[in-house]
Amino acid sequence: MRVLTTLTALVGVLENAFAANSTFYNPILPGWHSDPSCAQVNGTFYCVTSTFIAFPGLPVYASKDLINWKLASHAWSRESQLPGLSWGTVEQQQGMYAATLRYHEGTFYVICEYLGVPGGIRGVLFKTTDPFTDSWSDPVLFKPTKIDPDLFFDDDGTVYSATQTILLQTLNINTGELGEATNPWNGTGGVWPEGPHIYKKDGYYYLLIAEGGTAEDHAVTMARAKVSDGIEGPYTPYEKNPVLTARGTDAYFQTVGHADLFQDTKGNWWGVALATRTGPEHEIYPMGRETVLFPVTWEEGEYPIASTVRGKMSGWELPPPKRDLPGDGPFVSDPDEYDFPTLSALPRNLMYWRVPASKAFAISRQGLEVVPSRNNLTGVMGDVELNGQSGLSFIGRRQEHTEFNYSVDVTAPKSEGTEAGVTVFLTQFNHLDLGVMRTKSGLSLRFRAEAQSVSVPVPATKSIPLPKPWVNGTIRLEIQAGNRTHYSFSASRVGDNGKVIKGSRQDVAVASAALVSGGTGTFVGTLVGVYATCEGAGKGASCPAGTGQAYFNRWRYQGEAQAISATETVPSK
Ligand SMILES: *[C@@H]1O[C@H](CO)[C@@H](O)[C@H](O)[C@H]1NC(C)=O
Ligand SMILES: *[C@@H]1O[C@H](CO)[C@@H](O)[C@H](O)[C@H]1NC(C)=O
Ligand SMILES: *[C@@H]1O[C@H](CO)[C@@H](O)[C@H](O)[C@H]1NC(C)=O
Ligand SMILES: *[C@@H]1O[C@H](CO)[C@@H](O)[C@H](O)[C@H]1NC(C)=O
Ligand SMILES: *[C@@H]1O[C@H](CO)[C@@H](O)[C@H](O)[C@H]1NC(C)=O
Ligand SMILES: *[C@@H]1O[C@H](CO)[C@@H](O)[C@H](O)[C@H]1NC(C)=O
Ligand SMILES: *[C@@H]1O[C@H](CO)[C@@H](O)[C@H](O)[C@H]1NC(C)=O
Numbered sequence: 001m002r003v004l005t006t007l008t009a010l011v012g013v014l015e016n017a018f019a020a021n022s023t024f025y026n027p028i029l030p031g032w033h034s035d036p037s038c039a040q041v042n043g044t045f046y047c048v049t050s051t052f053i054a055f056p057g058l059p060v061y062a063s064k065d066l067i068n069w070k071l072a073s074h075a076w077s078r079e080s081q082l083p084g085l086s087w088g089t090v091e092q093q094q095g096m097y098a099a100t101l102r103y104h105e106g107t108f109y110v111i112c113e114y115l116g117v118p119g120g121i122r123g124v125l126f127k128t129t130d131p132f133t134d135s136w137s138d139p140v141l142f143k144p145t146k147i148d149p150d151l152f153f154d155d156d157g158t159v160y161s162a163t164q165t166i167l168l169q170t171l172n173i174n175t176g177e178l179g180e181a182t183n184p185w186n187g188t189g190g191v192w193p194e195g196p197h198i199y200k201k202d203g204y205y206y207l208l209i210a211e212g213g214t215a216e217d218h219a220v221t222m223a224r225a226k227v228s229d230g231i232e233g234p235y236t237p238y239e240k241n242p243v244l245t246a247r248g249t250d251a252y253f254q255t256v257g258h259a260d261l262f263q264d265t266k267g268n269w270w271g272v273a274l275a276t277r278t279g280p281e282h283e284i285y286p287m288g289r290e291t292v293l294f295p296v297t298w299e300e301g302e303y304p305i306a307s308t309v310r311g312k313m314s315g316w317e318l319p320p321p322k323r324d325l326p327g328d329g330p331f332v333s334d335p336d337e338y339d340f341p342t343l344s345a346l347p348r349n350l351m352y353w354r355v356p357a358s359k360a361f362a363i364s365r366q367g368l369e370v371v372p373s374r375n376n377l378t379g380v381m382g383d384v385e386l387n388g389q390s391g392l393s394f395i396g397r398r399q400e401h402t403e404f405n406y407s408v409d410v411t412a413p414k415s416e417g418t419e420a421g422v423t424v425f426l427t428q429f430n431h432l433d434l435g436v437m438r439t440k441s442g443l444s445l446r447f448r449a450e451a452q453s454v455s456v457p458v459p460a461t462k463s464i465p466l467p468k469p470w471v472n473g474t475i476r477l478e479i480q481a482g483n484r485t486h487y488s489f490s491a492s493r494v495g496d497n498g499k500v501i502k503g504s505r506q507d508v509a510v511a512s513a514a515l516v517s518g519g520t521g522t523f524v525g526t527l528v529g530v531y532a533t534c535e536g537a538g539k540g541a542s543c544p545a546g547t548g549q550a551y552f553n554r555w556r557y558q559g560e561a562q563a564i565s566a567t568e569t570v571p572s573k
Helices: 002-018
Strands: 022-025 037-041 044-048 057-063 070-076 100-104 107-115 122-128 140-142 159-163 167-170 194-201 204-211 219-226 253-263 269-277 289-297 312-315 336-338 361-364 367-370 394-398 403-411 419-427 430-439 442-451 462-465 474-481 486-494 506-512 527-533 550-563
Touching (some): 070 122, 194 253, 204 253, 367 527, 403 419, 419 550, 430 474, 430 486, 442 506, 462 506, 474 550
Antiparallel strands (some): 022 312, 044 057, 100 107, 122 140, 159 167, 194 204, 253 269, 269 289, 336 550, 403 474, 403 550, 419 430, 419 527, 474 486, 486 506
């Protein structure tokens, strides 16, 4: 076995000497995909990313070629895995923080921490032997004091979890019992030493961390300890830190940090990290922190050398393109073409803001059926019944392209005071909505921007009464990003044949993407989706009896272009 491994490695080295390097584009997981952690098992790569209060949470993506990523499952997909936690979460950016994904002796593990509920941080360790289904276990719970748990299986069977600041503890993966914490390293002086991962290689424990905060000063730094001295150290910092950063540069890919390293089947090293496509201006970045890939050279006994993160990368030969992976999740970046009456289940890439109210979403003969929530997308803070905590009637998918078209057909709401529409949603306090509203006098379109903590003027609400023929019909609502700075919102009337009636298109509004960049959602990224509300009428979390459902059909999302630098897009224009 040992001889075989050595031979395979040797062949790998020889192959590499002659292999052509590959070119690829970042980000590899575009759209809101922060804090990636990945592992390679039997030639398939698996990555998990953060989701905060979105549900289902902790998506696990799989790929055989590092480029085509399929949504395999969500580690957190059932309310019963963490009863009551979601509805107990008030803030917009609490919930599931940065996770680590590891594989050990036949089992996949996703370790994470849930923040923002009374009683402190909940450590959660999900397990499965089949990451292509939502078969992840109820979590083993543990009680960490700091965020960003790592999971490291040492050769002697001891399991360690390092966390922010940096603390190191043993973790019993069956009971959740944590050992005494030690503090192996504090980083090089940047704020928030966090996101630790430990690797054992060539007689050293390598400790990789993120520091400097997750924005402009973000960086990846490393230290190592001799295995003979033990995992607790002492650790010596790398003299050439940081290993990777975009700090102080005018790169288009900023905030590079929070990395994880892994090998392909040839033994070549790769890294993933989060990055934000903003350029040094930090003004327009609706998709937030995305996952980038970079080749790593890691010679024996040395520290790893990471390639600078850019839009166009060159490095180790990639495995040949391959899409044969099990499961029924879509590939990231593929278009959505969802016709609800023909679908039996909700598409796997759609997500909610917290666990939805029971029976709020269904697929019916009339399409995607949504029970309007009493609270609108913003809700009323301080009012548990109206703040959206117990169910916001919103469902969306990530914006995964700089330029895209998204359109949905909505059936005109039947009851007065009801609104059904489409939105670019960052948080409950930063969203851009185009709704169809039933009022006393008929039907109208309403564009509304909610945008807190932004530096651009918030556009005024705009209402457009719709002419008689629209009143009982189907209306196509469309959001288009035709460039990297603006969204445009429009509506058209759809005829009985399902086609837009010529000349019916109404261009309703154009809004800056700065309204949904940062603001109250510096950790998250935009979703595009649909919502339904009765705007505060009713009692508790429910709309008045007889409000009726909202129906959506013909859900289409199509990516048009990705920005890869300040001036270039793919495809190029
Ligand atoms: C990986 O391959 C080994 C050997 O064929 C097999 O026993 C194991 O189940 C595989 N694991 C996964 C996750 O595919
Ligand atoms: C980290 O910082 C704390 C507080 O300043 C200090 O007590 C501790 O010794 C430091 N740890 C290391 C490993 O340097
Ligand atoms: C191929 O990529 C690796 C990893 O980035 C790099 O070390 C090597 O120099 C590249 N080889 C060539 C011929 O460019
Ligand atoms: C998206 O919009 C562009 C520009 O208006 C248009 O050329 C393209 O056909 C649209 N695609 C879809 C799928 O609607
Ligand atoms: C709309 O439908 C209602 C009943 O569903 C009907 O009373 C009304 O006349 C219709 N209006 C138009 C303009 O077709
Ligand atoms: C971007 O698109 C919007 C909406 O179509 C338009 O108003 C704006 O002028 C465009 N900006 C640039 C720089 O092309
Ligand atoms: C949401 O509803 C509240 C009252 O329930 C209202 O004050 C607020 O203006 C609404 N905001 C939006 C964006 O609809």
